[in-house]
Amino acid sequence: MKYKPVIGLEVHIELKTKSKMFCGCSANYFGQKPNTHTCPVCLGLPGALPVPNKTAIDWCIMIGLALNCDIANFSKFDRKNYFYPDLPKGYQISQYDQPFCLKGFVELSDGKKIGITRVHMEEDTGKLIHQDENSLIDFNRSGVPLVEIVTEPDFENAKEVIEYLKKLQQIIRYLNVSDADMEKGNMRLEPNISLKIEGIEELPNYKVEVKNINSFRFVEKAIEYEIKRQTEILCKEQIPAQETRGWDEDKQKTVPQRTKEEANDYRYFPEPDIPPLIFTQNKIQELKSQMPEMPGQTFKRFKTNYNLNEYYIEILTKEKLTVNYFDESVAVGKEHNVSPNQIANLLVNKNINVNSTLPADLIKNILNSTKITEIEEPELKKIISRVLKENKKAVKDYKSGKETAIMFLLGQVMKTSRLKLNASKIKELLKKMLQ
């Protein structure tokens, strides 16, 4: 029997808003002294109430729009009730049955569309730090805005997952709503993997979730490992256990974390402390108009407007910063008859630091490096004679039939003249004078 992987993804993105999701505390917790970014609200003190962060909601909706989602006219927050020491209220404010964004997609390079089930807003938890025999809690992260993006089980292999993740990361960074830095934990991935018999529509009756993955490379390895592991189990005519596993980089394998036989009952109900939210078409249009150009659009524009090759475009559109830089440089270049292709050439092939080089300087460099100095023939002949005298071996080599030696001599002429000269003209003269 042949099996086909069925893979879905849950991605959490921590937004880089100034303040937390439901209070005024700074959301920038990375590297801060524990429990210094806290207040009654994010500590869940008795009587404290959440007030939603409007910017975070706007950004969540922008993510939804960028992922081609429908935006709900009516939405609300819900309480997800569960016990964990890093959750000071005993519930997480999240969204259950009416998330902000529904039904979107991301198109992969081969045209395949990965369905986005939902994009919703929630709050991050505190952080447990285990020290010797003690467990300590740092609430700096408690209440930091978190966006959860859930896909349909549309992926069939790790390659598709990686492409989707890179695209998603690129979109988030274009929107400038999060650094989407895996190492800092502001982008977190949870693939769920199962296998079905090829040719059968029905989804498998089990699902393995893998957590604690902090790089794209590990997600690839984890998926590949799981496919292999589950295939082996299925080939023995057994069914893999429904469970949550973690990626162990040392052992290069996934290891069981907890079995999910009993599904957690989160007892969701509408968050009574936050009134429902209404999004009018005007509001959604307003948010759309605030959004920057998305990677897909930039790609198309670079192709039609600048006529660049796809390889260049891919590199130039990886980051919004480069895109902006390129656009500016093209504008400056236009005044000096420097083509977009020349600029792209330089940016892709030379290691240009776009942070320290002004577009105007970049264009100047291009102009300087391409300017061909006209030089009088007698003057040039003088230089050539000198070069020929100084490089007797090369002259001898050439005369004995080693034609490539002429290129060496040409280089020497350029070097001696310290000018950018017309190479074919020198070559012609060199040939003449070597006869």
Added chain:
Amino acid sequence: MNLNQLTIKDAKEGLKAKKFSSIELTKACIEQIKKYNKDLSAFITITEKEALESAKKADELISNKQDLPFLGIPVALKDLFSTKGIKTTAASNVLKDYVPEYDATVVRKLKDAGAVIVGKTNLDAWAHGSSGENSDFGPTKNPWNKEYVPGGSSSGSAVSVASDMCIASTGTDTGGSIRLPASFNNVVGLKPTYGRVSRYGIIAMASSLDSIGHFTKTVEDSALFFNVTAGKDIMDATTLPDLTEDFTKNLDNGIKGLKIGIPKEFVSGLDEDVEITFKQSYKILENLGAQIVDIKLPYTEYGIAAYYIIQPSEVSSNLARYDGIRYGNKRSTFGDEAKRRIMLGTFTLSSGYYDAYYKKAMSIRTLIKKDFDDTFQKIDALFSPVCSTPPWKLGEKISDPLKMYLSDALTVTANIAGIPSLSVPAGFSSNDLPIGIQIMGKQLSENILFRIGNAFEKYTNFYKQKPKL
């Protein structure tokens, strides 16, 4: 008359005219507390030192000709209101040592208005109860007869005003917790429109039902208090937009021509004393020129059922934070009533039961709301008893939770619909225990309730009767 017996209005005038100082007024209250708190258990914490300090400050401001709405007025706070640096226990052993690091918005507003906080009052733990007996620090007693319950859950706040231990006090009303004790103690209690007073910093019972109100000796005082506490709060997303108004403005406009409805469902099966008192009461309104009409609110009978699903559901979630990790006490320190509600609420929110219970209760909520909305198209206010019986004896219902729950039957629907209701003294039972009536109105109609209450009070003057302590 002793200073502590004064109303807010009279105390303010006396302070302004320098007939007495805030220190003297505050001392009179503190002395009264010290004298009777042992018998009545109205206070959990007495903040004598802090009170005298703020009274001194108030006197300084008064002598500098400063004027603030509550300058120098002694006020007590239900022990659900977070007070910075002062223990806030919710009358539960779980929080017996908890000292908040911040003030509730209402507390801050009262302080900003110059109020002197004399202490934190007793209650049914977490505001769970109708009798005041569920406190982990001992039951509050009714000052009119110490063998009787004072009503709950804001038991200590009502008793502290009734027994002149303070000039006014705060309370919370989730299903009747202000109106019931107000009516059992011959004081005025306001349950405002949901969202008109900030809940920020007040330990939550059931968030979608909790209304923040107060106890006063007169209706006019209630309006003065509301002037201080009402308004939008950026810390509470459920507060309503500001409508700046002076709630004392229309107090004396009379009630001639007002259409007041009596809901049939609220007046059946009343205790005889309550029935007599209620009949006399609406006759008085009629004499004052109001038009009394009979009204039907058919969904009232489902009120208690819906309330005892929505409320415990929210309670179970709101109490989850007391998980034994913080605040120093284990979950086993919760009292029986809290445990009961946590279990009920956890059950009704569980998957597979949610639709049958919580969702259905929310549909009933919508219907009850609609019932009221339709009714208030036709009339200006509703009039009914607060409770179908006068105060009952201590211990009478404590072993029968269902019986206890049913004592909220006439008050819960106002919470379910989010409408305001004012409880006003209406007389006494055959054994001299207070009986109260409530005036309900559409959302944001507190000014009409004050008008009716004031007219009724001016005519009856029941508030002038004091318990013999």
